[in-house]
Amino acid sequence: MNVLVCIKRVAMVGARIVVTPDGQEIDTKQLGFTVSPHEECAVEEAVRIVERLGGTVSVLTLGPSEASEQLRDAAAIGATHLVHLKTDGREFDPIATAQAIVEVVHQLEAVSGTYDLILFGNEAPDTGDYQVGIRVAHSLDRPCVTGVKNLEVAETSARARREFRGGDELFELDLPCVLTVKEGINLPRYPSLPGRMRAKKAVIEEFEPVWQASLVVKEGLRVPNVTRERAEILGTGVDAVPALLALLEQIGVLS
């Protein structure tokens, strides 16, 4: 079983987002970086599948040089091959990202065989485009299911479940296929110390992706106006309970 997981380095924004003066980027000077929880779960899922069925876990990212940190984080929990499509920091839109990934998948598969599974996070936390996995699947002519929260993989097939209107939808797929997963599919492990040591020394295979201009031309970013005033303070500690009770009564949530 060969599994490829695609991840994206994003800023770990806190309570408020700050936009750069030119309005084109978010100001990340004070921020750490991470990947989406969806993608952490995708890596964990891949590692579990391969622990059970044998095989390899490759992790791919398209991003600036620093994105190698996110690849090493994935190696620390068990990814065996690291692939970096190194950008010069320019933003790749979903079409450009998908094309760059497909190019590299073709090259990698020519050497080491087809990936039975390609996993993505359901959506990137920053752009929220909901489409890179689907575009890759179409280019490779492989079936695709998004939003997967439960996955059973056998040698040549997979059963993928996801939530739909309070119930759950089951898909049955033949491998190879492309899946985008959501947080909750598993609870990712913490990296072990030996895992971290291994990750430091892991080899990263690098590629140069081709940038192309987006047809969604960004004019600028802005932070939404939050009109809300500071909260009305009802009180401190248990002394505030009568006021809280009166409020619940007034809102009409008490039977």
Added chain:
Amino acid sequence: MSSYEPSRNETQHPSVLCLVETDDGTVIEASLRALSFARSLAQSSQARLIAALVGEIPEITASSLGSFGVDEAYAVTSTQLSPYAPVAWAQALRQLLVTCGATTLLAAGSDRGNEVMAHVGALTSEPMAANCFGATRIDDETVRLSRQRWAGSLIEDSLLRSTTALMTVAFDGVSSQRAEHATTTKISAFAPNLDESDGRTHVARWTGRSAGISLADARVVVGGGRGVGSADGFAALDELAELLGGAVGVSRAVTSLGWRPHNQQVGQTGTRIAPDLYLVSGISGATQHLAGCQSAKRVVAINTDPDAPIISRADYAVIGDLNQIIPALAAAIRERNSLTS
């Protein structure tokens, strides 16, 4: 901004096509919002508003389409479309787009809407702009739009350059508004030309709604975060939620610690809630958490830290230890109930 003059040919008016999702014949709220968005875009470019629904369109559905100003609705039917098959839906929409000469295709920013529209984007190699909440047509090849990034914590203004504008509509950014003047929606049938491969990936089985109050639909959500302190600490929140006929919602800190299952997580990568009351305690108010409760009508926060970001996003707040306040509130409600019953 100069007003847009659509180029017309004799036979076809420009039109905006919107995928409408239904649940037991009722148009879902997310689609009503998408229709409201689509109508204002159509009006700004003197275009007709056309709806696409998979399956037959019963009378009751048609009348609610009319009240949202839909000029024409297509009942799209094919054996490949149900059970739900994302590629087949996308193929059908793509064909309908050509048939009715629409220059814009929209869907709700629901799981299904985003999925189908991404497939349309892939099939046509056109860009797809997700989670838009504002759009005006500039010319035949340009729409100026505003869309959500970072799950609504940031807004991007941009120009979508494509002869076919593909967009989904942000749930939290748009309200559902009926048209000023209801229309009589003309109902037409559309049978797309689909083959088996389009329906290859489809829902093999749907397990219906589970019993109990779901977090997404709960009228009251009692929220607990890292400040609850332990898995056991949630017993008091469970009790309060039960007294209020609501559900417990938690932060990612809580699910990562394994105190609570992920299906109780509120936020960007969890559930989006829309209760009348979100009573949120021991949660700091990170943007990713707030992304999940933008539609809460009232937010009441309990936090030891008066400077926690959640306090400036709440309507009311109590400063103090939740592990004392929540049990005391539950006791007060029980006492009140015993007096009124």
